[in-house]
Amino acid sequence: MxxxxxxxxxxxxxxxxxxxxxxxxxxxxxxxxxxxxxxxxxxxxxxxxxxxxxxxxxxxxxxxxxxxxxxxxxxxxxxxxxxxxxxxxxxxxxxxxxxxxxxxxxxxxxxxxxxxxxxxxxxxxxxxxxxxxxxxxxxxxxxxxxxxxxxxxxxxxxxxxxxxxxxxNPEHKLLYHAGSVFASNYLVSLLDTAIAAYCAAGIAPDLAKKMAQSLAQNSLANISTLGTRDALTGPIKRGDLATVTAQAAQVAAWNTELGDLYQAFIKPTMHLAKRTSER
Missing domain, CATH: 3.40.50.720 (NAD(P)-binding Rossmann-like Domain)
Known part of the structure; x- marks a missing residue:
C-alpha cells in the first residue's frame, strides 16, 4: 500500500x-x-x-x-x-x-x-x-x-x-473554478442578501432565514429535475418588467450596493427567460 x-x-x-x-x-x-x-x-x-x-x-x-x-x-x-x-x-x-x-x-x-x-x-x-x-x-x-x-x-x-x-483542461482551471464560486460562495452571499432584504422589510431573522432557505431548496430541486431553463420563475419569467424596474429602485433606495447587485442579475435572468420562451 x-x-x-x-x-x-x-x-x-x-x-x-x-x-x-x-x-x-x-x-x-x-x-x-x-x-x-x-x-x-x-x-x-x-x-x-x-x-x-x-x-x-x-x-x-x-x-x-x-x-x-x-x-x-x-x-x-x-x-x-x-x-x-x-x-x-x-x-x-x-x-x-x-x-x-x-x-x-x-x-x-x-x-x-x-x-x-x-x-x-x-x-x-x-x-x-x-x-x-x-x-x-x-x-x-x-x-x-x-x-x-x-x-x-x-x-x-x-x-x-x-x-x-x-x-x-488545466488551461481553463480558473474559469472552471469561477463556476464553483458562483454555485457555492456567491450563492451563500446571495442568500445572505435575501435574508437581509426580508429583515429590512420587517420579517424576523429566524423566519427570514427559513423563507430564503425554502425558496432556495425548491429552486435547486427544480434545477435538478427540470434544468435551469425550466426552473426559472418570477417577474422576469412572466415578462413583468414594470415590477422589476420598481423593485430595482426600491432595493437601491434601501442599499446602494445591493441595488447594484439586483441590477446585475436582471440581464442574465432575461437571457435565461428568453431561452425558456424559445422552447
Missing part, C-alpha cells in the same frame, strides 16, 4: 486523510501542521499518521497532498524541496479549484528540475464541516488534471472513496 502524507491539516486535508484511511486506499504516513495541536487534532480525526511540525523531520512519501492556501503554494513547496521531502517519482498534488498542476510549477520553478508526478484534484463540494464531508462524500464530483502517471493512481483512489471523477 502506498503511503500518503498531508501537508496542511485543515478541513480538506483531514477529510481526505480520513477517507483514504477508512477505505484502506493509502497508508497515512505523516500529518504536517505548523502547530502541534493542529497535527494532533488531525491524527485524532483521521486515526492514522504521525503528527509533525517540522518539515525536516518528515520522511518522503509516495504521495504528498499539499493542502495549504493557494497563496502559500510557492513557499511551502520550496520548503519541501529544500528539506528533500519530495522523492523522485512520487506524486505531489493539491486540491485547489483555481490553480492547476502547471500553475504549481510556475509558482515554484524548482519543481521542474525534479522527477515528480504533479496533479490537482478539486472536489466540487463544501468542506465546512469535515465530519459531515466524510459522511456524505460518496457521489462527490472531483475534477482532476495532471500527469498521466499521477492520474493513474489518483483517479482510482478517489473513486474508491466514492468520488465521481472528471478530467478537465
Amino acid at each position: 502506498l503511503n500518503f502524507s498531508v501537508i496542511g491539516t485543515g478541513r480538506v486535508g483531514k477529510t481526505l486523510g480520513r477517507l483514504f484511511a477508512q477505505h484502506k486506499v493509502f497508508a497515512i504516513s505523516q500529518l504536517f501542521s505548523t502547530s502541534l495541536e493542529g497535527s494532533q487534532r488531525a491524527l485524532a480525526f483521521i486515526g492514522q499518521g504521525q503528527p509533525v511540525t517540522e518539515l525536516t523531520k518528515m520522511v518522503p512519501a509516495d504521495i504528498t497532498l499539499l493542502s495549504v492556501p493557494d497563496d502559500t503554494f510557492a513557499s511551502v513547496t520550496q520548503s519541501l524541496i529544500d528539506a528533500n521531502q519530495l522523492k523522485p517519482g512520487s506524486i505531489l498534488f493539491h486540491c485547489s479549484g483555481a490553480k492547476s498542476s502547471r500553475d504549481l510549477v510556475s509558482l515554484c520553478p524548482a519543481l521542474a528540475q525534479l522527477s515528480l508526478q504533479l496533479a490537482s484534484v478539486h472536489p466540487v463540494r463544501s468542506f465546512a464541516e469535515p465530519a459531515l464531508a466524510v459522511s456524505d462524500f460518496s457521489g462527490t464530483i472531483c475534477s482532476v488534471e495532471g500527469s498521466p502517471q499521477a492520474l493513474d493512481v489518483l483517479i482510482p483512489a478517489f473513486q474508491k472513496i466514492g468520488a465521481e471523477t472528471v478530467i478537465i
Whole structure:
C-alpha cells in the first residue's frame, strides 16, 4: 500500500486523510501542521499518521497532498524541496479549484528540475464541516488534471472513496473554478442578501432565514429535475418588467450596493427567460 502524507491539516486535508484511511486506499504516513495541536487534532480525526511540525523531520512519501492556501503554494513547496521531502517519482498534488498542476510549477520553478508526478484534484463540494464531508462524500464530483502517471493512481483512489471523477483542461482551471464560486460562495452571499432584504422589510431573522432557505431548496430541486431553463420563475419569467424596474429602485433606495447587485442579475435572468420562451 502506498503511503500518503498531508501537508496542511485543515478541513480538506483531514477529510481526505480520513477517507483514504477508512477505505484502506493509502497508508497515512505523516500529518504536517505548523502547530502541534493542529497535527494532533488531525491524527485524532483521521486515526492514522504521525503528527509533525517540522518539515525536516518528515520522511518522503509516495504521495504528498499539499493542502495549504493557494497563496502559500510557492513557499511551502520550496520548503519541501529544500528539506528533500519530495522523492523522485512520487506524486505531489493539491486540491485547489483555481490553480492547476502547471500553475504549481510556475509558482515554484524548482519543481521542474525534479522527477515528480504533479496533479490537482478539486472536489466540487463544501468542506465546512469535515465530519459531515466524510459522511456524505460518496457521489462527490472531483475534477482532476495532471500527469498521466499521477492520474493513474489518483483517479482510482478517489473513486474508491466514492468520488465521481472528471478530467478537465488545466488551461481553463480558473474559469472552471469561477463556476464553483458562483454555485457555492456567491450563492451563500446571495442568500445572505435575501435574508437581509426580508429583515429590512420587517420579517424576523429566524423566519427570514427559513423563507430564503425554502425558496432556495425548491429552486435547486427544480434545477435538478427540470434544468435551469425550466426552473426559472418570477417577474422576469412572466415578462413583468414594470415590477422589476420598481423593485430595482426600491432595493437601491434601501442599499446602494445591493441595488447594484439586483441590477446585475436582471440581464442574465432575461437571457435565461428568453431561452425558456424559445422552447
